[in-house]
Amino acid sequence: MDDEPINAHKLLKEQFVSNLTGSSLLEIAALSTVVPAVVVLRKWSCGDNTRKNSLKKNDDALPGHKGFVHYFSTLAIDYLSIVLPVLLIFTVLAEWACACALSLVMLISILTMFKRSRSHLKAGPNELPLLRADISSYRVSVVLVTCLCILAVDFKIFPRRYAKAETYGCGIMDLGVGSFVVANALVSRQARNFTAMTWNKALMSISPLIFLGFARLISTSGVDYQVHVGEYGVHWNFFFTLAAISILTSVIRIHPKYCGLAGLLVLTGFQTWLSFGLNEYLISNERNGGIISQNKEGVYSIFGYWGMYLIGVSLGYNLFFDNSSKGKSRSSQVVKVWVLAASFWIMAIILDSYVERVSRRMVISVLTLAGFISYEKNLVLEDAFNQNMLGSFLLANILTGVVNLSVDTLSASSGTAFMILLVYSFTLCMIAALAQFCGIRMKFW
Numbered sequence: 001m002d003d004e005p006i007n008a009h010k011l012l013k014e015q016f017v018s019n020l021t022g023s024s025l026l027e028i029a030a031l032s033t034v035v036p037a038v039v040v041l042r043k044w045s046c047g048d049n050t051r052k053n054s055l056k057k058n059d060d061a062l063p064g065h066k067g068f069v070h071y072f073s074t075l076a077i078d079y080l081s082i083v084l085p086v087l088l089i090f091t092v093l094a095e096w097a098c099a100c101a102l103s104l105v106m107l108i109s110i111l112t113m114f115k116r117s118r119s120h121l122k123a124g125p126n127e128l129p130l131l132r133a134d135i136s137s138y139r140v141s142v143v144l145v146t147c148l149c150i151l152a153v154d155f156k157i158f159p160r161r162y163a164k165a166e167t168y169g170c171g172i173m174d175l176g177v178g179s180f181v182v183a184n185a186l187v188s189r190q191a192r193n194f195t196a197m198t199w200n201k202a203l204m205s206i207s208p209l210i211f212l213g214f215a216r217l218i219s220t221s222g223v224d225y226q227v228h229v230g231e232y233g234v235h236w237n238f239f240f241t242l243a244a245i246s247i248l249t250s251v252i253r254i255h256p257k258y259c260g261l262a263g264l265l266v267l268t269g270f271q272t273w274l275s276f277g278l279n280e281y282l283i284s285n286e287r288n289g290g291i292i293s294q295n296k297e298g299v300y301s302i303f304g305y306w307g308m309y310l311i312g313v314s315l316g317y318n319l320f321f322d323n324s325s326k327g328k329s330r331s332s333q334v335v336k337v338w339v340l341a342a343s344f345w346i347m348a349i350i351l352d353s354y355v356e357r358v359s360r361r362m363v364i365s366v367l368t369l370a371g372f373i374s375y376e377k378n379l380v381l382e383d384a385f386n387q388n389m390l391g392s393f394l395l396a397n398i399l400t401g402v403v404n405l406s407v408d409t410l411s412a413s414s415g416t417a418f419m420i421l422l423v424y425s426f427t428l429c430m431i432a433a434l435a436q437f438c439g440i441r442m443k444f445w
Contacts, residue, residue, distance in 0.1 A: 012410060013226040017153060022169030023161040025349060030101035031162075031172045034089050035082075035141045037104035042081040042379060044111060068437070071380060075433045078381035083425050087148060090172075091157045091418060135320065136378060139183040140385045146176040147396035151424055154400075154409040155417035166230055167283045177238060180393075181245065181305050185312025190249060192321045193256050202250040206243045212394065213239035225401060234287070236298025244302045245309050256321075260314030266307035315340070384433040387441055392432045399424055 089100050152158040153173065164173045185191060216237050220227055232238070254262050274282075282300060287293050319336065378386070385392050403409070403424060412420065435441075 010224060010226045013154065013404070014228055016410060017163055017228050018230065019166045020160055020163050020169075020171065022165035022171040022174065023159075025170075027097060027161075028170060028172055028175070029345070030098040031090070032175070033101045033105060034097070035086055035145055036137070037101070037108060038082050038085050039137055039141060039379070039382075040108060041104070041111075042078060045081070046379070071437055072430075072433065075380045075384070075429065078379050079426060079429050082379075082381060083144065083148070083429060084422075086145065087152075087418075087421055087425060090145075090148065090152060090162065091155075091421070092414065094159045094162070135183075135186050135316075136386045137382055139187070139389060140382045142176075142179040142183045143385055143389050143393055145172070146180065147393060147428060148421070148425060149173050149176065150396060151400040151403060152421055154404055155412055155421070156410065157412075157414045157417040157421075164228075164231060177241065178305065178308055181242075181309050182312035182315075184389075185309045186316035186320075188309075188313060188316065190254075190256055190259065190313045191316030193317060199250070202246070206246045209239045209243040209246070213237055213243060216397070219401070223401075223405060225404070230297065232298035232301075233295030235291070236295040241298060241302060241305055245306050248302070248306050249309065254310065256313050256317035258314075259310040259317070263307045263310030263312075263314065266303060266310065270303040270307060380433065381429060384429065384436040387436045388432055391435070392428065395431060396428055399428060 089097055093100060149158070149162070149172065153163045162172045165171055216239060217235055219225070232241075278300065282296055287296070292299050403420060407420065409417070
């Protein structure tokens with residue numbers, strides 16, 4: 001009898017994130033613009049300290065020389081300049097998201113013209129490492145938004161249209177896993193064309209992901225935690241998806257030069273399969289006793305994520321790691337990124353209108369503006385999350401679980417919800433920064 005209230009509350013929470021239809025492409029574009037825009041503004045506000053010099057330093061060097069107080073005071077400013085505005089726009093200012101995005105774009109445009117009128121681009125032909133730093137900004141933006149949303153979605157202050165769509169449609173949270181996969185693909189071993197790992201090393205590299213996958217499964221089952229079955233299935237989760245992609249990449253070894261074509265073929269084949277009946281099976285309630293049927297959403301989505309991963313590998317290789325691109329100027333690479341971003345948006349609109357309403361978009365083009373005017377170093381917040389990206393995501397999941405088990409999120413007022421999200425996000429940033437300050441590095445994938 002004691003379990004009934006818990007089960008009833010669990011059911012209410014599962015229903016709260018179920019049967020949603022997503023948002024409009026315009027609003028998703030606005031939300032996707034906000035995050036890189038505030039990052040760019042924060043970087044420009046830091047002055048003209050060259051990011052180029054900082055990149056020459058050892059990535060594993062500890063920031064102890066900066067001093068504990070200076071380091072964490074800088075982090076606090078990063079938090080107030082980036083995380084707080086994003087949290088506001090994703091919650092209490094959600095109805096003005098498009099207006100906020102437009103205002104930020106206009107401000108950046110004005111500042112760009114002003115800065116370019118006072119200085120000239122000093123990048124030489126070998127400034128590609130600076131563009132790679134923009135990739136770090138993109139990756140951090142992806143994990144930061146994901147970490148904020150996974151807890152915010154459990155509160156009523158977070159608009160339902162931002163949550164993951166049940167069948168067709170797309171919310172801002174639908175970009176999470178796909179963006180995370182692409183973000184890692186851009187700087188993966190495959191993109192850098194490193195020698196393929198042996199089977200033993202490949203299994204060792206994915207064993208932490210498999211462990212985390214089973215740990216999440218056991219822990220959620222053990223505490224009777226709410227799980228949206230329509231997202232991954234009964235037993236599947238995000239960590240199993242990452243492990244499966246890693247296994248496929250290790251088994252089917254493709255040179256990064258051809259990964260783009262291979263990815264397009266995989267996605268085309270998967271979309272064709274969906275159009276010829278697989279989609280009806282995936283969105284149905286049909287689940288027999290088989291393990292694949294019970295986890296059909298997670299298992300079949302592997303092909304889509306793998307195709308996206310291969311395309312991400314191709315982009316990373318051709319833009320940043322291909323030896324033939326070292327003689328190209330930064331300006332040409334920036335233009336290429338913007339053209340690719342625009343092409344993805346156009347493809348997204350076409351696919352959404354004429355094929356099927358599911359798509360993923362990238363926001364890296366906006367971030368290239370940070371270095372297009374002056375070569376500023378990465379932010380403390382960026383370095384903290386970039387060093388422990390998956391570890392930060394894991395911590396966010398743990399903190400989200402603690403909050404959900406301790407607080408009735410459905411009954412929380414807007415003020416209470418926002419304060420909880422503030423404490424949660426600040427705690428997450430502080431722990432990630434402390435790990436980076438102390439040289440702790442967790443790398444699973």
